Amino acid sequence: MIQAIGLTSSPRKDLPPALDNVSFEARPGRVTALLGTHGAGKTTTVRLMLELQQGRGITYFRGRPLHSIAHPSHEVGVLLGDVPGHPARTVRGHLRMLCAAVGVPASRADDVLEAVGLVSLRDQRLGTLSRGMDRRLGLACALLADPHALVFDGPTVGLSAREGAWMQGALRAHATRGGTVLFTTDDPKEAARAADRVVTLDAGRLVADQDAADFARTRLRPRVAVRSPHAARLAALLAKEARSRRRAVEVVREGGSRLSVYGSTCGEVGETAFRHGILVHQLADEVGDAGPSGDAEGPLSSDGLRGTGSLGAEVRQRVLAVSEPGAERVDDVRNGPVSLTSAEAEATEEGADPPAPVAAAKDAQQRSQSPVASPEPSAVPEGSPDAGEATPRTPSPSPSPSSPARPPLSAPLPAPSPLPPPLATRAAPSPLRPLRYELHRITGVGTGYFTVAGVIAVSAVLCLLLARTGHTPQHYLLASWPEELPLPPAALGAGLLGALAFGEEYRHPALxxxxxxxxxxxxxxxxxxxxxxxxxxxxxxxxxGCDAVLLHLVYGEELTKVPADWLSLSVSWVSLMVGCAWAGVLAAGIFRSTTAGLAAVLAVPIVVVPVVRKALEGASARSAVGFPGRLRHLTLVQWPFGIERFIAGALKAVAQPVGGALMLSLSALLGAYLLTAVRGRAR
Incomplete structure (x- = not known):
């Protein structure tokens, strides 16, 4: 069960909070829809529930807040927008990386790929996936750890009717297995059709929390969908007749040639069009959203249109046309003009839905444009890569104006979408789990390989140029470090690779x-x-190694002789490289940017080193001159295996201005990272 209590977003300046004291429940075994128009606060609600945004309130997942759960991915599967992952990573590689992160066997990736119908696309790059395949991969990522709850933000946005029905079927299948499902939508018909309970938000406030049947009865309204090249004229005529008859009829212009008429029937609209010789391309019953109310949404305007309510009257769903039993509807113009009989007129007065009369078409081309309702999504053949192996839940037809808008809850539903088998046992916590994840992350894309190749190539060119001038010491020559540069290319490359470790996480947040x-x-x-x-x-x-080999080939053995103090030089070189890499990792983790991580690496020789030098060279009563030598004397103690030589080399590296500044920067960055980590957990 998911229990959201008093969710309130932090206000911005003088504006009211985007979400104000919202509380609701999503029960296990049921699908709950969070409904609202754009800007109603749906995404803010989800982000507050998942502790991705600051605010007040708390959300319990089976009685525990998310920050107290050791492994949240085992409790809740999340899909917020597109799949968060590097576009150059393969589908299977992305899932195997997440398997290492959440602590499940790598074979789980193949199980979820088979369940969502992406087996044939396992070697595709994430950046090449279509919208529907991307959402299927998002579902696979959410199901990896076999969570109890699924929280999806707009899972069917941008999908075709078939793909949307498949996704709804997958969510229904998870609820059937006893899981909790919460998804957001801005389509009332989708909420009524796919959910068991509908929570409605408007302007950041909770306005309704109803069962789907009650929601369909109280919030959905039947209407007549009309398409005509003379939509503006027909709207004005319908509004005029409504005023003359003192009837509450709302006519909503939805752009182009489409009208939505609330409070009328197909027969009445068709009769008006026939009397005035207006060509009609489509005339069908629909179930729309709440739309404008019949008596309190403002007067009709001069063009016959009325303002819409808070949920809006624009239809975002395909037409669902149905034929009433015992009545024959004329939904096209191929048969020419149709007039009402006396029996049909009596049926109209009694509130029935008579056949719709329409005007005759003027030419054969216009007569060929028959109004065909959008077909219902059909079952997808098993194994289809376009829709997986699931049979979507086909939505029930829209009811007539005189019947409840919600389809009967007892109607038989198609078989739910298959899901990957549940995990029999949970993997025990292992210290190698994060290490396996990091290895998958760094080897799964070509960024690291290209960076290493570029660094080696630039270093080789600089090495040859420096050797030709003959003014560079040998150890600087082997490192390709011109004195004019603050750092050698290899150190900058190490810092960039370290910055990518966290920078890619924030740009492509796989976790x-x-x-x-x-x-x-x-x-x-x-x-x-x-x-x-x-x-x-x-x-x-x-x-x-590459610089030494290149110098040996071009200039001979003179420049590649091993120096006497090779050990201390090696320790200094390794310390510089590792320190730059760690500075990039920590800075990128603090500032959430690869650029900031690389900037922190460059700041060491450019900013920190001059400050350290100035502090040490300033006037003082006592000086630390000779400190490196005294430290070196401490290493004369007999250490096993000759460790004193390595300690002496490390102390010599730290005693240098760049080494000391790097150690100071690393200490500050590590403290800042730990501070942000503690603050994040306290939140």
């Missing part, structure tokens, strides 16, 4: 379902730091 764009867990931070250090070590070795 969005696990509470927040990036979970601020120390386990994930440790994994990112470890992988960044390994990557920096590989990049450092490749750069020096």
């Amino acid at each position: 969005a379902a696990d509470r927040g764009a990036v979970p601020r867990r120390l386990s994930f931070l440790t994994a990112k730091l470890a992988v960044a250090a390994i990557t920096a070590l590989l990049l450092a070795g490749l750069t020096v």
Whole structure:
């Protein structure tokens, strides 16, 4: 069960909050729809529930708030908009990466791919998927950890009728298995058809919390859909006749040649069109949204139109035309003009739905435009890559104006969409789980490979140019570090790779379902730091090795001799590379940007080093001159395995201005990251 209590968003300046004291429940085994127009507060509600946005109120998932759940993805599956993932990553690679993140076997990725019908697209890149396939992948990501609840924000927005019906069937299947389903929509008909309970929002406030049957009876209104090339004239005539007869008839112009007529019937609208010789292309009954009320939505305007209510009267759904039993409806103009008989006129006065008379077409081309209602989504053949292996829930036809708008709840439903089998056992927490995720993340796209190749190429060119001038020391030459640059290309590349570790998470938040764009867990931070250090070590070795080989081939052995203090130089080089990589990781995690992470790496030699030098060189009563030498004397103690040499090299690197500034920056960044992590958990 999901219990949202007093959800209120933080106000911005003098504006009222986008959401004000909203409380509702979504029960297990049922589908709950959160309904509202654009700007009503649906997305804000979902983000407050998932603790992705600051505000007041609390949401309980089976009695526990989300921040107290150790692994939120095991409790709630989330889909907010498009699938959050790098567009260059493959479908299967993305799912396997998430399997490592949530702690489920890698074979679970194949199970969910088969369930959502994406087996044939497992090697496709995320950036090449269509809208429907992207939503199927989002459902697969949400179902990976076999959560109890599903929370989807607009799961059918932009989908075709068939794809939308398939998604609704999948949500229904999850509820049938005992899960809790909550989704948002702005289409009242979709809410009435796909949900068991409808929670209606308007301007950030809760206005209704009803069963779907009550919602359909009280909030949906029957209407007549009309398409005519003379829609404005027909609207004016219908409004004029309504005023003369003192009847509450609303005529809503929906753009182009389409009208929606509330409070009338097909027979009355068709008779008016026939009497005045107006060509009609379509005349059909529909079930629309709440639309304008019959007596309190304002007077008719001069053009015969009336203002709409809070939910709006514009139809966003296809036409659902039905024929009443015992009545023959004329829905096209191919048979020429049709007049009302006396029996039909009596039926009209009694409120029945007689056949609709329409004007004759003027030419054969116009007569060929018969009004055909949009077909209902049919069952998709098994194994179809376009719609998966599920049979969608076909919506029931719209009722007549005299009958309730909600289809009978006892109507038989098609078989629900198949879902992946539930997890028999939960994987025990493992320290290698974040490390496996990070390895999948860094090897799944080509950004890291291109960065390493670019760094090696630039370093090789600089190495040859510096060797030709003959003014660069050997250790700077092997590192391709011109004295004019604050850092060598390899250090900048290591910082960029480290910044991508968190920067890609915020740009393409693969872990969005696990509470927040990036979970601020120390386990994930440790994994990112470890992988960044390994990557920096590989990049450092490749750069020096390639430069040495190139210098040997071009200039001979003179420039590639091993220096006497090679150990301390190696420690300094490795420390610089790892420090730059870690600075990129921490800065990107704090500022949520790859650019900010790389900027923090550049700030060390440009900003921090001059400040440190100025602080050390300033006038003072005592000086720390000789501190590196005294530290070096401490390492004369006999350490096992010659560790004192490595310690001496590390102390020498720290004693240098760049090394000291880098250590100072890393300490500040780590403290800031831990502070933000603690603050995020306290929230």
